[in-house]
């Protein structure tokens with residue numbers, strides 16, 4: 001019988017996490033459940049940093065970026081002795097189930113907790129759009145809007161000064177943000193982790209532009225894929241166009257969630273309460289073909305890993 005639910009946000013924060021927390025509290029309290037907030041992700045479970053949440057605490061957070069519960073990366077949670085302390089705290093607080101909002105690392109933590117007898121439901125909360133079992137993650141569309149706004153601005157100044165702009169975009173091992181931003185902002189070239197790129201192809205593309213009197217270019221690059229400073233020097237040397245590098249960094253993680261993220265987070269939060277009350281545990285929630293769905297978390301982590309969106313990639317390539 002589920003009476004008390006703990007909620008935590010973990011890993012990199014993502015716009016829409018607050019909307020999900022609010023939905024969990026509202027939907028939970030409407031079912032006469034008690035909802036507890038765990039501060040700073042799994043580290044708060046370990047440190048027993050837990051508070052009561054109610055409708056008052058979550059009022060006016062739907063449209064706020066970040067997470068009111070705080071978030072950390074807590075690799076110590078991979079250690080069984082640390083998790084055992086967390087489990088003791090869960091029991092001490094009479095918490096019957098945990099809802100985790102986060103990315104892949106957070107899913108791994110939820111899977112481990114489930115294996116230790118704690119019912120868990122996970123919601124995909126990350127700007128990277130790389131968690132299993134979902135088409136989209138909470139925060140992805142807000143980050144995408146932020147990136148596109150930034151590239152629009154960069155294009156204005158690059159075109160005015162006849163410069164090349166290299167813009168580094170977050171995403172870890174996933175090029176979704178980069179590909180989508182390239183499509184939405186008309187980038188001249190993009191470099192993503194999933195597909196090796198050739199420097200010479202990039203140079204040829206820019207030189208073709210120069211032949212057509214196009215003396216500026218915007219190149220989108222996913223973080224960690226290549227050395228963008230070295231790339232900028234290479235392009236500058238071989239095109240004679242001044243080349244500037246912009247690292248968008250954590251700006252991409254902040255800001256008010258866009259409407260889609262608010263709706264997705266709200267739907268997923270309410271759905272988490274629904275499936276918990278229907279007796280489910282060890283599940284992760286996703287959106288597939290516009291429907292909110294849930295999967296066994298272990299199965300999803302092993303068999304439903306985020307796949308590369310080749311059709312997006314091919315479309316994006318045709319547009320530059």
Ligand code: F6P
Pocket residue numbers: 012073103126127128170171172223253
């Ligand atoms: O997972 C979200 C993300 O923003 C990634 O895109 C990025 O690589 C990472 O987190 C940065 O993490 P941190 O904020 O811990 O530096």
